Amino acid sequence: MVAVVAMTQRKIPVMIPLLGEEEALAAADAVRSGWVAQGPRVARFEQEFAATVGAAHGVAVSSCTTGLHLALVVLGIGPGDEVIVPSLSFIATANAVRYVGATPVFADVDLATGNLTVETVDTVRTPRTRAVIAVHQGGVPFDVAALRKAADGWGVGLVEDAACAAGSTAYGQPAGTGAAIAAWSFHPRKLITTGEGGMITLDDADRAVRLRRLREHGMNVSAADRHASAQPVLEAYLETAYNYRMTDIQAAVGLVQLGRLAGLVEQRRALAARYQELLADLDGLVPVRDPAYGQTNYQSFWVLINPEFGATRDEALAVLAERGVSARRGIMAAHLEPAYADVAPGPLPVTERLTRDSLILPLHHALTADDQDYIVGILRDLARR
Numbered sequence: 001m002v003a004v005v006a007m008t009q010r011k012i013p014v015m016i017p018l019l020g021e022e023e024a025l026a027a028a029d030a031v032r033s034g035w036v037a038q039g040p041r042v043a044r045f046e047q048e049f050a051a052t053v054g055a056a057h058g059v060a061v062s063s064c065t066t067g068l069h070l071a072l073v074v075l076g077i078g079p080g081d082e083v084i085v086p087s088l089s090f091i092a093t094a095n096a097v098r099y100v101g102a103t104p105v106f107a108d109v110d111l112a113t114g115n116l117t118v119e120t121v122d123t124v125r126t127p128r129t130r131a132v133i134a135v136h137q138g139g140v141p142f143d144v145a146a147l148r149k150a151a152d153g154w155g156v157g158l159v160e161d162a163a164c165a166a167g168s169t170a171y172g173q174p175a176g177t178g179a180a181i182a183a184w185s186f187h188p189r190k191l192i193t194t195g196e197g198g199m200i201t202l203d204d205a206d207r208a209v210r211l212r213r214l215r216e217h218g219m220n221v222s223a224a225d226r227h228a229s230a231q232p233v234l235e236a237y238l239e240t241a242y243n244y245r246m247t248d249i250q251a252a253v254g255l256v257q258l259g260r261l262a263g264l265v266e267q268r269r270a271l272a273a274r275y276q277e278l279l280a281d282l283d284g285l286v287p288v289r290d291p292a293y294g295q296t297n298y299q300s301f302w303v304l305i306n307p308e309f310g311a312t313r314d315e316a317l318a319v320l321a322e323r324g325v326s327a328r329r330g331i332m333a334a335h336l337e338p339a340y341a342d343v344a345p346g347p348l349p350v351t352e353r354l355t356r357d358s359l360i361l362p363l364h365h366a367l368t369a370d371d372q373d374y375i376v377g378i379l380r381d382l383a384r385r
């Protein structure tokens, strides 16, 4: 009799957040404490996160998107102003510009890093340019020394979209160190998560005070401080603002996650190095790498498909999906989306190449060497076609 072997299809997700019993207990502690809105855990998370990325102040917010919005508000950006952004980014980068009534202007990116450069920004700069939002794309740091210096010289603000960059480094320091203002994400697709959530980091104390007010209805004293005071505190509302607060339940999870960051980066970098080795002889595939000036946390491990590869990006995605591998298209390009159909950007050839011809391979703490061999085996079959 022939034994029937049940071939269970392998399922490899592109990303899994690392959430353990410690996070569950921390969240439960916050709930049991009775204080679930923004409070002492948020304050601690702000301090510890800011210290981790080398910033003087951290202001927790509800997401990176709301953080980017507030960053533009404190820079005084508004209608009539232009803000240069990469089209090659998650759409929130461009959307934040529209939230303040300003005009997003798309600049092209560097093929190797997927990031803005001094040259690509300078190409689309006009007298109305007031700020640049540069993204550490997929965790790959942009050249912070070059872009900060150029932005200063042009007299424009530089906001760092560090959504994906927790644990990345540039010039030997954590991404975010020395940033005029940076915004971070704790969405589960990033290295550390609070479910939803974000952080703004900066060194300027006055701006930090205003940001705390802007995230909490424009109040001159936080609800937590009012509660802690023995005396009645009559708050004032100094400007029209927002409710962009993080909860203490989220911050409790974030504090535990922060303790995992260094280990996660180390593990991701080891897995990425193994992918790079296994793929080294495939001329048609170019894996993302560290730039000369820094190290990526490999939040996204993308490969660029060259014409000599045996399949197009979409064919590769389809074959991977058939075999249970959840890869993803490369980073999106905002200017190709219906929401930005009314924008007529200049030429963005590298952006269009990267978004059309790259794909993101699974990379997470639970990925095994065997999973990697399986994924690379599929890519090798495709290359031989």
Ligand SMILES: *Cc1c(COP(=O)(O)O)cnc(C)c1O
Pocket (backbone or CB within 6 Å): 062, 063, 064, 065, 066, 089, 090, 092, 093, 135, 137, 161, 163, 164, 184, 185, 186, 187, 197, 198
């Ligand atoms: C994920 C992401 C965002 C949005 O982060 P949220 O916390 O989900 O708002 C913004 N910019 C970039 C580059 C991102 O990858």
